Amino acid sequence: MTEYEPVIGLEVHAQLITNSKMFCSCPADYQSAPPNTHVCPVCLGLPGTLPVINSEAIKKIILTGLALNCSIAEQTKFDRKSYPYPDLMKGYQISQFDLPICYDGHLDIDVDGEARRIGIERIHMEEDVAKLFHRTEAGSGEGYALVDVNRAGVPLMEMVGRPDIRSAEEARQYLVAYRSILQYIGVSTGSMEEGSFRCDANVSIRPKGVLEYGTKVEVKNMNSFRAVFHAIEFEIERQSKVLNEGGRIVQETRGWVEAKGETISLRSKEKANDYRFFPEPDLPPLIVKQSWVAEIAELLPELPIERRVRFEDELGLSPYDAGQVTASPRLADYYESVIQHYIEINGPSGTIAKSAANWTITELGRLSNDGQIPVEDSPLKAEYLAELIGLIDQKIIGTSQAKIAAESMFTTGKSAKITVEELGLAQITDSSAIGDAVREVIEANPSAVADYMAGKETAAKFFVGQVMKVTKGKANPTIVSELIIEQLEAKK
Ligand SMILES: [Zn+2]
Known part of the structure; x- marks a missing residue:
């Protein structure tokens, strides 16, 4: 069988965060408003209206281009992309054809420890379309669609990646x-679930070693x-499978069907629409002054990769941990805030960077998945996590008690001290109380005592387990071990 190499290129649409739409002054917030209330003659495409370019959107696409190492065009323009579909009020979409604002960039990623540079062909500006809701008539079973125009005209940025994946x-x-870069620079919410971040994939394969591309298939409808x-x-x-069975790949658009875990054919690309692009006659060419680009460049914040490297260098995190805690800017802020609060409460520490990362990624990560709420949005505040780690470090609670406390704090939002007190999680460090429990366990297990006397070292571990059980896990394990050995040795 021939070994194939996949060739993949992604096209990603991201809505930009702006107050108003791309070409009119309607509010761009389309989710919360009742259907068809954020509309005007411009985004309805009524005759005699004229679009006006939203400069905030242009600023945000330029910021994106700079973050992705793109060149920024000095002269660019908008074009009409014509196609008949009920989600297009005007019968055309204002987009960009041959002169995108940003071009020739790249994005560096790290896959299993291997650095990969993926080329970016272009990032262009366009407007989003209306939203269709497909319904079925209860009686007749006939299908129909409802149109909500609120989304039409919302600034939409399309990034076209090179087939380097x-x-x-x-x-x-x-x-x-x-997505992480868009969130760091604050230009998009990047939510695939809400539809503000959407991706199509061009996928083809070729025999390993062959340079020529195979026939590509476009895959749509992927929502996560x-x-x-x-x-x-x-x-x-x-x-x-098709090629190995002697068939040929059909150039087509396929849709991902989540429930079936497969792609199905939507339409053949050979009958693809002719979009009849031509320059938008209602908008003048857009001249981007280099001095403005320089001003925008000043606004670039610390990017995910830079923050990751800083966490590795300054805090000594492993590349994995650093990658995890910098996944979103707000999670990284949360993590840094935990460290800051810890130092304020307990003073400098050589271990807090690592333990704060462990807690944020593993324990809170699990609670976050279970509760479907991002760590940074949970009621468990960074200062309380810092307090909790402090209690472990001061040996007031053990790790398993801390996990119980964290789980509770994750929903109640109460402080670590109050939670530990309310749930009675503080460790028993009182030697006489632990000594009593040790005595009790030793007396109850004469055969394990005999094992110990016969030189079986595992017997001591058995006693530790029993004492922890009797004290409901709250006894300080170091003191428990010491007292067990002490009392057993005294019996010799
Ligand atoms: Zn409007």
Whole structure:
């Protein structure tokens, strides 16, 4: 069987965060408003109206281009993309054809420790379209669609990546990295679930070693990072199977069906629409002054990769930990705030960077998944996590007690001290109380005592386990071990 190499390129649409729409003064916030209330003659495409370019959107796409190492065009323009579909009020979409604002950039990612540079062909500006809601008539079973125009005209940025991606995992990492950059620079919410961040994938395969590209298939309808990964995996396997069985790949658009875990054919690309692009006659060419680009460049904040490297260098985090805590800017802020609060309460520490990372990634990560709420939005404030880690370090509570406390704090938002007190989680460090428990356990298990006397070292561990059970896990384990050995040795 021939071994194939996948060739993947992603096209990603991201809505920009602006107050108003791309070409009119309607509010761009389309989710919270009742349907068809954020509309005006311009975004309805009524005759006699004229679009006006939203400069805030242009500023944000330039900021994105700079963060992705793109060149910024000095002269650019808008074009009409014509196609008949009920989500297009005007019968055309204002987009950019041959002169995108940003071009020739790249995004560096790290896949399993290997650095990969993925080229970016272009990032251009366009407007979002209306939203269709497909319904079925209860009686007749007939289908119909409702149109909400609120979304029409919302600034939409399309990034077209070069076909440099070679696996589904690379595609996922690249998408995560791109989303992370958009969030760091504050231009988009990047939510795939809410539809403010959408991705299509062009997937083809070719025999290993061959330079010529295979026939590509466009995959749509992927609503999560997981879906992108699985849809690409599926498509690579499907295409390999077709070729291995002597068939040929049809150039087409396929849709990912989440419930079935497969892609299905939507339409043949050979009958693709002719969009009849031509320069938008209602908008003048856009001249981007280099002095303005320089001003925008000044606004670039610390990017995810820079923050990751800083966490590795300054805090000594491993590349994995640093990557995890910098996944979103707000999570990274949360993590840094935990360290800051810890130092304020307990003074400098050589271990807080690592333990704060462990708690944020592992324990809070699990609670965050279970509760479907980001760590940084949970009621558990950074200062209380710092307090909790402090209590462990001062040996007031053990790690397993701390986990119980964290789980409670994650929903109640109470402080660590109050939670530990209310749940009675403080460690027993009183030697006489622990000594009593040790005596009790030794008396109850004469055969284990005999084992110990016969030189079986595991017997001591057995006693530790029993004492922890009797004290409900609250006894200080170091003191428990010491007292067990002391009392057993005294019996010799
Ligand atoms: Zn409008």
